Amino acid sequence: MENSISVAGLVKRFGQTTALDGLDLTVAQGEVHGFLGPNGAGKTTTIRILLGLQRADGGTVRLLDGDPWHDAVSLHRRLAYVPGDVTLWPNLSGGEVIDLLGRLRGGLNPARRNELLERFDLDPRKKGRAYSKGNRQKVGLIAALASDVELLLLDEPTSGLDPLMEEVFRQVIAEEKGRGRTVLLSSHILSEVEALCDRVSIIRQGRTVETGTLTQLRHLTRTFISAELSTPPNGLASLPGVHDLHVEANQVRLQVDSAQLDTVLRQLTSHGVRSLVSQPPTLEELFLRHYETEPAK
Amino acid sequence: MTAFTGTGSLARLIVRRDRVLLPIWMLFLAVLPLSLASGTATLYKTDAERQGYIDDLGSSPLLLLFYGTKPTDPNLGALIFWRSATGMVIMALIGVLFVIRHTRVEEEAGRRELLGATVVGRHAAVAAALVTMAGASLIVGVLVALGMMSQDTPAAGAFAMGLAWAAAGILFGAIGAVTAQLSEGAGAARGIGIAALGVAFGLRGAGDVTTGLSWLTWVSPLGWIYNVHAYAGDHWWVFGVIAVATAAVTVLALRLSARRDVGAGLLPPRLGPASAAPSLSSPLALAWRLHRGSLYGWLVGLGVVGGLLFGGVAKTSADLLADNEELTQIMQRIGGRSGAADVFLAGTLGLGAIAVAAYGISAALRMRTEEAALRSEALLATGVSRLRWAASHLVFAFLGPTVVMLVTGLAAGLFYGATTGDIGREVPRVLGGALVQLPAIWVLAALTVAVFGLTPRRAPAIGWAALSVCVVLGQIGAALQLSQALLDVSPFTHIPRVPGGPVTVVPLLVLTVIAIVLVVAGLAGFRRRSVPVT
Numbered sequence A: 001m002e003n004s005i006s007v008a009g010l011v012k013r014f015g016q017t018t019a020l021d022g023l024d025l026t027v028a029q030g031e032v033h034g035f036l037g038p039n040g041a042g043k044t045t046t047i048r049i050l051l052g053l054q055r056a057d058g059g060t061v062r063l064l065d066g067d068p069w070h071d072a073v074s075l076h077r078r079l080a081y082v083p084g085d086v087t088l089w090p091n092l093s094g095g096e097v098i099d100l101l102g103r104l105r106g107g108l109n110p111a112r113r114n115e116l117l118e119r120f121d122l123d124p125r126k127k128g129r130a131y132s133k134g135n136r137q138k139v140g141l142i143a144a145l146a147s148d149v150e151l152l153l154l155d156e157p158t159s160g161l162d163p164l165m166e167e168v169f170r171q172v173i174a175e176e177k178g179r180g181r182t183v184l185l186s187s188h189i190l191s192e193v194e195a196l197c198d199r200v201s202i203i204r205q206g207r208t209v210e211t212g213t214l215t216q217l218r219h220l221t222r223t224f225i226s227a228e229l230s231t232p233p234n235g236l237a238s239l240p241g242v243h244d245l246h247v248e249a250n251q252v253r254l255q256v257d258s259a260q261l262d263t264v265l266r267q268l269t270s271h272g273v274r275s276l277v278s279q280p281p282t283l284e285e286l287f288l289r290h291y292e293t294e295p296a297k
Numbered sequence B: 001m002t003a004f005t006g007t008g009s010l011a012r013l014i015v016r017r018d019r020v021l022l023p024i025w026m027l028f029l030a031v032l033p034l035s036l037a038s039g040t041a042t043l044y045k046t047d048a049e050r051q052g053y054i055d056d057l058g059s060s061p062l063l064l065l066f067y068g069t070k071p072t073d074p075n076l077g078a079l080i081f082w083r084s085a086t087g088m089v090i091m092a093l094i095g096v097l098f099v100i101r102h103t104r105v106e107e108e109a110g111r112r113e114l115l116g117a118t119v120v121g122r123h124a125a126v127a128a129a130l131v132t133m134a135g136a137s138l139i140v141g142v143l144v145a146l147g148m149m150s151q152d153t154p155a156a157g158a159f160a161m162g163l164a165w166a167a168a169g170i171l172f173g174a175i176g177a178v179t180a181q182l183s184e185g186a187g188a189a190r191g192i193g194i195a196a197l198g199v200a201f202g203l204r205g206a207g208d209v210t211t212g213l214s215w216l217t218w219v220s221p222l223g224w225i226y227n228v229h230a231y232a233g234d235h236w237w238v239f240g241v242i243a244v245a246t247a248a249v250t251v252l253a254l255r256l257s258a259r260r261d262v263g264a265g266l267l268p269p270r271l272g273p274a275s276a277a278p279s280l281s282s283p284l285a286l287a288w289r290l291h292r293g294s295l296y297g298w299l300v301g302l303g304v305v306g307g308l309l310f311g312g313v314a315k316t317s318a319d320l321l322a323d324n325e326e327l328t329q330i331m332q333r334i335g336g337r338s339g340a341a342d343v344f345l346a347g348t349l350g351l352g353a354i355a356v357a358a359y360g361i362s363a364a365l366r367m368r369t370e371e372a373a374l375r376s377e378a379l380l381a382t383g384v385s386r387l388r389w390a391a392s393h394l395v396f397a398f399l400g401p402t403v404v405m406l407v408t409g410l411a412a413g414l415f416y417g418a419t420t421g422d423i424g425r426e427v428p429r430v431l432g433g434a435l436v437q438l439p440a441i442w443v444l445a446a447l448t449v450a451v452f453g454l455t456p457r458r459a460p461a462i463g464w465a466a467l468s469v470c471v472v473l474g475q476i477g478a479a480l481q482l483s484q485a486l487l488d489v490s491p492f493t494h495i496p497r498v499p500g501g502p503v504t505v506v507p508l509l510v511l512t513v514i515a516i517v518l519v520v521a522g523l524a525g526f527r528r529r530s531v532p533v534t
Ligand SMILES: Nc1ncnc2c1ncn2[C@@H]1O[C@H](COP(=O)(O)OP(=O)(O)O)[C@@H](O)[C@H]1O
Pocket: A014, A017, A018, A019, A037, A038, A039, A040, A041, A042, A043, A044, A045, A046, B532, B533, B534
């Protein structure tokens, strides 16, 4: 088995709304896959179909070599899901919910559970109604992470976590990856995905618009360069892939398509570089480009 | 006064939200003394007859526990004030529950926060609940008074009685407002409020039953209300005590509510266990945690208290008729061998069954609540199949009412048997009367399950609408002279009148089959549809 998740041409309609409109998603075994998209893009709907909670109207879905709708129960024992909005039973303590969910998944590792409680700084004795949004999220995360499963499906899992806890979350996911688990991490926070993911799929209005490794995606982005040269430059403007060029005597500021970076740098060094500032491309840019060029309907 | 800004609009919101429930309980309570009075008036015409009747009933300490000390004057009004005293306890109970419902429940659901952010004063939420409860209580009080006056009882007594009924609702509403401040959970607030009423009832009862301890009735707020003794002295000054106490308790509630944060309680929230007991490892174990509170509530409320009341009053209602040859004969004709008591028992068990059907529906609707709150999603994403999850709730929707009816029948049978002196004969008969109701109860719960499976968003509306139809058809359908075909829509129409009447098995089987078909349809729909539908 190579791919933990393979989705092709997935369609899901809710009455008039088309939530998913031919979505493709492939997650290889053992990778941390970022599933990026703005609110309403269809991330939650996709995950619910992967869980067999909702039925697709079209397309093919395979999860851990099974059919999510028909093999739901057996597949669920091999995965753990953290919803975007963890809701708890008001009269059950957080610790009870963690244990219950873990047991229903087929058991959880008590040592790991206690370690996670400590790292996430969660009091497991509080009743469900007493937890804040962030702490409810922690309950869901700990229940999932302490379970011994192959695949983690995390739907915007850090919403409500403070920056300190987001950092803990990143460390923990990095460890999970080290253990060989596959993770699908839905998010609209780019820095999180950049920090954690091997590959990323970007979706918009129910369709996949980009997919690939971070390196591949970076090729689609531009690097910002600001340099001070020994002599005034020439010929930069005619190079392919150069944008927003500003030249003031020996000072140069420009953006360059990542694919053309090499050519542009050669040109610059031929003029003698005294100082150079370059800003690496961020997913943010890529993201914005996609959402700006196609205005929302 | 800015602390009270918005009280009026919040009160209107309460009335709007309770526009169905509020008139129902108000009307039910308002006509209770009237119907008792008109019945009694025709049977006991002279003071001597009524005195005999009072002495008869008063010889039972259990009845004194509910009714209070015997009236010192045997006029009709005094007799009715005494006999209908349980109505005042119900008023008090509603006061506690109503105010908690519109304060703490709202807060726990987070809706209070939504309102608090608008232009609403600090005291408005508590004040609105109290004002609405007071208004409803006073209307009930006036209706009670007018009803009693229509039975040719003195106006002063009638108003003392009406005011006593109203005072029960108002005073205990204020007590409910205090308990609503204490805990974060509405469940605990209700528990504390009902416990307070229980203590008040116990102190008063002990004072009324035990000679020499009558001072105890003055320790209990419920005792003050009983001690108004309408038509037998009309102790108006007691209302002064009640008014002062109500004002003090209200001020306390407002102070407490102003001192704490929205959503918080004054008592520190109780911590739960850090890890789950080994038994908490199945959907059924979780369902038990979710349903047990209401199961206990129904068992105690209907099974024990209701059952005892049904059984206890059956004897008195039979005695009531014993002196009247003609009526007894009529009753025996409708009611079979044991006549009046059987008619009464079958009727009250039928009423109890309607209440238990409400329990069955609400237990079935728990699935919908869990789904809409997205809690079912987390479970269904584990190794729990949809059917297993649904089954864990259905156990309570179907076996819960079964157990409650069983205990109701047992309690009523034992108690009735104890009053007639033939427990061996009465227990199986009365128990049978309780159990024949089950298929009708199951049909209503099953209908709710079917709607939940097929079109989940409509489940609450259709479940409760079906129950309302049954209530209307069962309670006033005959009076409205509705056609039999229409009456037949209610499953309760097909339940044999037991004890007394013959047990017809076919309708019971048919109803059971209908219930099974509905459940199967609901589960089939649930397996096929998307989850969660929000
Ligand atoms: N149960 C539903 N009924 C109707 N529309 C829905 C339902 N669930 C999701 N949608 C719609 O489908 C689209 C995708 O939603 P969702 O998957 O929740 O997006 P995301 O998780 O990326 O924010 C949105 O337009 C949303 O309004």
